[in-house]
Amino acid sequence: MTQADDAALVARLQAGDQTAYAQLVEDNASRIYRLALRMMGNEEDAEDVLQETFLSAFKAIDKFQSRSSLSTWLYRIASNAALMRLRKKEPVQVSVDEPIERDDGDTLPRQFFDFCCLPEETLLRDEAHEEMKRAVDELPVTLRSVFILRDIEGLSTEETANALDLSISAVKSRLMRARLKLREELSTYFARYGNGAQN
16 A cells, blocks of 8 residues: 555545445455464454554544554554453363363363374474474563564564564664574574484
């Protein structure tokens, strides 16, 4: 969307045009949901963040001043909503022996997938993906948000700075620290995998 398109949409939103609200959601919902899912780690919380983002945007649209693009502003709102939820969350621990309770009151034993029958390359690829996801999830939230916006969502350094209300130097510093932490976390895994692949 060009700056002129952004300005026209903002003017329509500020005038209360209902079709503009629908267009804002349609143009941005998938990106905001993807960001929320990566930050929150589950669909339910991601959907809540998505809803909070657009509700907050609709309430605050009169205060939007076009210092950044509309999508960057939405990223900022979504990032803040996700960060607030993450700060409130308590870690949940589940026993593997504890049965799963269904809505109808019945219980089911926890079942674990038997990995013996999958091709090795599928297992290794999926394992590497999970290891990367785990490492990103374990980053401190201040580093994770920068890494997700910059390296996963592909925002520029300036857009990331605007979305998170940080200076450009803070974004660069946090991104470098996030990448170093990930490299450190993943080097053991990939060294082990590399050695295993050579044997």
